[in-house]
Amino acid sequence: MARSKYAPSETKYKRWIKEGRGNGFGSDYLPWITVRDVPSDGRSHRVFGHKSQRTHHLLSDLELAVFLTLEWNSQTTDIREQFPLKREETLNIALDNGIKHPAEAGVKLYMSSDFLVDGLDLQLPQYVIQAKYINALKDPRVIEKLEIERRYWLLKKVPWFLVTENDVSPTLVQNISWIYPAEQDEIDDEILLDRTAYYSDLFQQNPNKTVTDICKLTDRIYNQTDGSSIYEIRQLLANRCFYFDMLSQPFHLLKGKDFVVENMGNLIGARHVSNQ
Structure with a gap:
């Protein structure tokens, strides 16, 4: 069977890294994943950000709702969506905690956080948000992957928040x-x-x-x-x-x-x- 164009590969990852994905700030930031990199189900959005003056790539209606909440928050200065986690670090976290690391077709996946946010609040100058629908949280595997992500940011001393549709206006x-x-x-x-x-x-x-x-x-x-x-x-x-x-x-x-x-x-x- 032909390999899906959305399937992960080391070649694809090397290309993304060379393109500078996951790097930059403000208008220069390039998200690790774009709407073209995932199968379309009609719920992905490319939205122009007033604060960043660039197009943001959002992969669900919930991500869109969270993004707009951040966008209208006067304390927010920068929003970096689909922010990649260092793969060697997530692999170590998974190994240390007995959690199976995300993989597909033999390729260890790069994990990402939905939003890395910078703001003016001195008590919370930077934080991370992962947006998940409540139904998704019934899957034990989803919880395991969230735990890897949570521990990743804990090690970096960056606050991490899980947001569901119940948290949105x-x-x-x-x-x-x-x-x-x-x-x-x-x-x-x-x-x-x-x-x-x-x-x-x-x-x-x-x-x-x-x-x-x-x-x-x-x-x-x-x-x-x-x-x-x-x-x-x-x-x-x-x-x-x-x-x-x-x-x-x-x-x-x-x-x-x-x-x-x-x-x-x-x-x-x-x-x-x-x-x-």
């Missing part, structure tokens, strides 16, 4: 569920730029009107089908052309003043890089 989940299906839509850069400029002006002109009222008025003025404007905004948000505090309230209650336009030059540049 329901409002954030609601906003994500509404906005992010639109990220699958293919939109040209020029259209994104034009629509962003248009709605940015519209929000500034109507700072105290709700987004739903603004969109209803726009549809009526331009004789558009009801819902046309709200869907365009949904697409812009999914592409991170605007950002807002997704933790505070549901999208439909937001007002024009709640939306902040992104640095479009950096965003478009990041789109080109992530599509190469």
Whole structure:
């Protein structure tokens, strides 16, 4: 049977290391795993980060929710997703604790943490988050791998946290569920730029009107089908052309003043890089 393109190999790992994956900070960081490196189940996301000014690779809806929580936290300064652990160290931890190290097709896998986070809090300047759905924690093997990861960071004196869907804001989940299906839509850069400029002006002109009222008025003025404007905004948000505090309230209650336009030059540049 043909070897899957997603299968691990030492050759692949050497290439990733040569590419600089797992290295860098801010806009220069390269995640160890990208959405192209795992089978697509429709739940992976490439999301532009306002803090980092680069595209982040998130492998589940839960990772997306955690990322956005970190993104909107004013204490967060850098988010490095899919951060690799040194394989020789995880192998030693597994051996010392009688845990079988993750392997596939005879290849010892590089383990990774979902997020390595830097922040301004002097009591917690750096920490790690692993995001797991509650159902996954019923698998003893998952627990074993988490224990290797926990001990890895314990040795490095970096706080490690396990986050489940129960730890995420329901409002954030609601906003994500509404906005992010639109990220699958293919939109040209020029259209994104034009629509962003248009709605940015519209929000500034109507700072105290709700987004739903603004969109209803726009549809009526331009004789558009009801819902046309709200869907365009949904697409812009999914592409991170605007950002807002997704933790505070549901999208439909937001007002024009709640939306902040992104640095479009950096965003478009990041789109080109992530599509190469």
